[in-house]
Amino acid sequence: SAVISQKPSRDICQRGTSLTIQCQVDSQVTMMFWYRQQPGQSLTLIATANQGSEATYESGFVIDKFPISRPNLTFSTLTVSNMSPEDSSIYLCSVWDHARPGEPQHFGDGTRLSIL
Amino acid sequence: AQKITQTQPGMFVQEKEAVTLDCTYDTSDQSYGLFWYKQPSSGEMIFLIYQGSYDEQNATEGRYSLNFQKARKSANLVISASQLGDSAMYFCALPTGTASKLTFGTGTRLQVTL
Numbered sequence: 001s002a003v004i005s006q007k008p009s010r011d012i013c014q015r016g017t018s019l020t021i022q023c024q025v026d027s028q029v030t031m032m033f034w035y036r037q038q039p040g041q042s043l044t045l046i047a048t049a050n051q052g053s054e055a056t057y058e059s060g061f062v063i064d065k066f067p068i069s070r071p072n073l074t075f076s077t078l079t080v081s082n083m084s085p086e087d088s089s090i091y092l093c094s095v096w097d098h099a100r101p102g103e104p105q106h107f108g109d110g111t112r113l114s115i116l
Numbered sequence: 117a118q119k120i121t122q123t124q125p126g127m128f129v130q131e132k133e134a135v136t137l138d139c140t141y142d143t144s145d146q147s148y149g150l151f152w153y154k155q156p157s158s159g160e161m162i163f164l165i166y167q168g169s170y171d172e173q174n175a176t177e178g179r180y181s182l183n184f185q186k187a188r189k190s191a192n193l194v195i196s197a198s199q200l201g202d203s204a205m206y207f208c209a210l211p212t213g214t215a216s217k218l219t220f221g222t223g224t225r226l227q228v229t230l
Contacts, residue, residue, distance in 0.1 A: 031216060042207060042220045043161075058217075090159055096216045102168055104151055105218060107161035 002027050002097050006108030013083055013115050020079045021111045023093035028073035030096055033105065034066070037090040046091075049076040083115045118143050118210050122221035129198045130229055136183065137193045137224045139208035145169075148210065150191040151218070152180070155205040164206075167191055198228045 003026040013019050023032065032049040047055040047068055055068035070076040080087055090112050094105040119142040129135035141150065152164040167175045167182045175182045183192040195202055208221040 033217065042222050043218075044220075045217055048217065092161060094161075094218075102149055102166045104163040104166060105216065106163065107153075110159040110161075112159065 001106050002029055002095050004093065004095060004106060004108040006093055006111055008111055009109060010112040011114070013113065015084050015115055017083055018079055018081045019083065019113065020077050021091055021093075023076045023078070023108055025074045025095050025097075027097065030073075032070060032076045033094045033096075034068060034076070034078045035092045035094065035107075037092065037110075039088065043092065046078070049078075080113065083113075085115045087113065088115045089113060118212055118219045120208055120210050120219055120221035122208055122224050124224045125222070126225045126227070128227050128229060129195075131198055131200060133198055134194060134196045135198055135226065137195070137206050137208075137226065138190070139192055139221060140188070140190045141208070141210050142189060143210060150182075150184075151209045151211070152182070152191075152193045153207045153209060153220075154202075155207065155223075157204070161207075165193070195226075200228050200230075202226060203228045 005024045007022045034046040035043040036046050037043045045058050046061045047057040049055050049068050049070040051070045067079045090110045092107050092110045094107045096105050121140045149168045151166050154162045154164055165175050165177045165180045167184045174184050179196045181194045205223045205225050207223045209218040
């Protein structure tokens with residue numbers, strides 16, 4: 001399976017600032033996703049990162065708050081903009097690298113983000 | 117719409133015993149699959165096992181197996197011979213069609229005791 005490197009692993013940020021999270025894969029993958037996991041909660045999909053075009057956002061998430069880039073098939077970034085304490089979460093990228101049933105999504109180790 | 121339900125917020129099991137973690141689902145797809153993931157306290161998501169709706173046999177992967185009851189729309193994870201390292205959150209997840217977007221259950225926190 002693909003090896004996924006996510007950076008930073010954790011950060012503490014001031015409210016009102018922005019942070020960009022990087023997700024690097026060691027092979028080309030079909031699809032990349034970004035999830036948010038609020039404290040004590042399950043994972044919620046933020047968006048699907050599309051190579052060479054705008055990301056597809058889920059209900060409740062907007063591009064102005066969570067801009068996403070995917071310049072190629074191995075790399076994506078998620079920016080958390082104008083952060084508030086409610087944005088304190090674990091952010092995870094995942095990849096799906098084979099278009100066949102049963103192939104699981106593989107996740108990066110996550111970014112633990114705390115907003116002061 | 118896809119829906120996944122995990123009704124056990126927390127479970128305890130003694131080391132070396134077996135434990136079953138419940139997962140029920142609702143989907144309008146005729147063909148679908150279910151995934152189980154483990155999340156240790158360090159935060160990473162680890163894929164455990166997959167069950168396809170048309171698989172003839174229940175999935176098994178080492179100490180992990182699925183009790184898949186399609187008519188009841190349940191896919192319970194069975195962990196045999198529990199180990200202390202099994203202490204973690206466990207999530208059941210259902211993909212949405214061909215897009216493979218995952219809908220996760222609320223999770224079950226498993227604690228393995230001596």
